[in-house]
């Protein structure tokens with residue numbers, strides 16, 4: 222039913238400006254005659270102020286602007302950044318990265334824990350840890366470590382490869398390195414030997430097998446390890462990752478095995494090596510209740526274990542702090558029903574309460590928040606290439622009386638459909654279309670007649686939907702029909718490379734045109750990417766109360782039309798793949814300085830075709846010489862003129878050196 226309400230609202234926005242076949246007028250022209258500002262209506266339609274909140278806003282020209290702390294007073298528009306990049310030869314698709322947003326998020330997180338600690342008079346400190354799997358790009362990890370230094374921010378790794386990055390980049394000896402994941406001897410040796418240089422490397426174990434491996438190596442290497450144990454809690458997360466926690470979770474010790482661990486450790490005289498308890502209830506936890514339950518259970522376990530092993534001093538509550546992708550502030554999958562401050566308060570307070578009750582010293586608190594820290598800093602931008610639709614607006618037919626009966630009847634339905642008869646006329650046109658196909662198959666209709674019949678059919682459907690939307694309740698058959706009539710916007714990007722979670726787990730991201738928001742969008746449709754894969758599309762969009770199946774967009778007007786996908790900084794970079802050989806997109810780092818100047822500080826060009834081909838074993842020079850061979854054969858066998866041969870060689874070479882996406886000429 223929600224869709225209905227929105228459609229009504231959308232229809233209202235359209236009516237302000239245009240009959241859908243006309244070019245929409247600038248809203249500023251009609252603003253004076255409308256009590257409600259039309260720009261505001263478009264902003265509402267896309268929910269920019271709901272999800273954009275403290276990060277993004279819209280300026281009076283209808284362009285999305287940066288609105289985070291460092292940019293106050295200088296609302297830089299994303300469109301102006303894209304224009305500047307184009308001048309430098311960098312065209313869409315491109316990912317804009319705002320390192321200041323990484324800083325901002327870290328500050329917000331650490332600030333929230335600082336005030337919770339003060340408010341509840343918590344006796345120990347808090348240390349944020351960045352789980353590197355969320356985004357391993359060097360520039361991003363470096364920025365997070367540099368800015369996080371003041372909070373002794375640490376790194377969490379889940380593999381040997383990630384550990385090698387952490388060991389080299391993390392300079393601060395106070396910062397913890399937390400080693401998760403399944404480990405072999407080599408992984409453990411790296412972790413253990415760094416203890417010799419005084420690093421706080423915690424080896425978090427998940428099985429008794431790993432414990433034995435660790436104890437053997439510690440003896441050999443003469444290291445006293447800092448051991449962490451991962452708990453399998455009975456409390457569950459909420460949202461998409463709910464199954465990754467609870468009794469059946471893939472990770473962690475049961476209570477029985479936990480006690481066996483302690484027994485083994487004290488048998489070896491190493492019970493004072495137990496330093497940390499860890500749990501992680503999954504990502505994007507949508508409901509704060511779940512965090513509270515889990516923390517209480519873990520804090521209780523901590524308190525009881527601490528009485529047996531007084532060296533136990535850290536409680537690591539993992540990640541899970543979510544982002545409000547749809548701006549609804551609810552426990553829906555794309556949102557969270559709590560603030561960062563509430564998250565911090567609940568963790569600090571719950572731990573304090575349990576420790577008081579059990580009369581043990583409070584632990585140092587660690588969180589591993591990746592999505593929250595890295596998510597907002599990146600925006601994917603791409604241009605819409607083309608728009609495809611089954612119906613083409615007004616249908617004009619000359620000499621209708623000369624057409625076959627069935628076509629005349631469809632035309633009659635098309636011209637006479639109205640708000641009272643639309644259901645009946647829609648059913649009639651479905652019958653007429655079937656009749657038309659039968660006649661065609663029997664050879665009684667020309668191709669032209671069939672074409673006209675199809676056009677009229679979709680024309681009737683489109684009008685029927687229009688009337689259905691005006692009705693109090695939109696009949697279900699028309700909702701379905703609308704989906705089928707939905708326009709397709711071909712967009713210059715690959716879902717699989719740039720927003721893999723949209724495809725893999727149906728994650729929603731806010732998607733919005735970054736300009737022209739002062740014009741009411743006058744059409745709706747879904748997005749199709751460049752890949753030849755029917756899954757290469759986006760047909761679910763954020764909405765305050767529901768999920769929308771189509772997005773409101775503007776007609777193409779000859780100028781590039783850019784859409785932004787927001788909050789793509791977490792998980793998307795590393796999960797992306799090379800479907801159809803579309804490679805990594807350009808990265809542009811943007812900073813706003815103290816004087817309000819917007820600076821593009823770094824551009825990392827995306828893959829050239831030769832770069833992607835190399836990933837799959839094709840060397841540029843080899844390809845060139847092979848192709849030169851093909852051209853030579855063309856000249857000698859097929860009569861290819863040598864000058865066309867050289868032209869072809871130049872074109873081929875240029876292609877190898879070009880971007881894998883469509884280029885805006």
Ligand SMILES: *Cc1c(COP(=O)(O)O)cnc(C)c1O
Nearest residue numbers: 352504505540541589590591592
């Ligand atoms: C993935 C992961 C995280 C990050 O979770 P977010 O929800 O992105 O904050 C933290 N800890 C562990 C152990 C993880 O596997």
